[in-house]
Amino acid sequence: MLYTVCETPVFTQKALEIWTNQEKEEFIGWIAGKPYSGEVIPNSGGLRKVRWHASGRGKRGGARVIxxxxxxxxxxxxxxxxxxxxxxxxxxxxxxKLKEAVDA
Structure with a gap:
């Protein structure tokens, strides 16, 4: 099942600084089918963090997505x-603060 992926304005702004449009779309397509990827951040109310490559940096040195x-x-x-x-x-x-924003 593919889920609808929504972006916050902060995510959209920061993504433009890190990824090309193609890289961002690649990530969105991937996460839409793998919502349980990454790890649950302890004591965050269910926020998750996943690593993803960024231009010329690979996965370990690349981007982190919350x-x-x-x-x-x-x-x-x-x-x-x-x-x-x-x-x-x-x-x-x-x-x-991120979790509070989601709950609002």
């Missing part, structure tokens, strides 16, 4: 994308 599954509604919400060279990991408070 997303949330609303599978009962048939949706996956892409919240944030960043590169490892910007952040190794995001602060726990940031995950809390």
């Amino acid at each position: 997303y949330y599954n609303l599978l009962e509604a048939g949706e996956i919400v892409l919240l944030m994308v960043y590169t490892k060279n910007k952040f190794d990991d995001l602060p726990k408070e940031f995950y809390k």
Whole structure:
């Protein structure tokens, strides 16, 4: 089953800084069919993080995507994308704010 993938404005903006349009569409096509990929972020209310390659960086040095599954509604919400060279990991408070935004 393929789910509808929704992007937050922050995700869209950051994705343009990291990926080509083709790379972004490739990721969206992939995640639409694999909503349980990546790992659940502890104490985040169900947010998930998955690694994905970025231009010239490969998967390990590439992008991290934070997303949330609303599978009962048939949706996956892409919240944030960043590169490892910007952040190794995001602060726990940031995950809390992302989850609050999803719940709003």
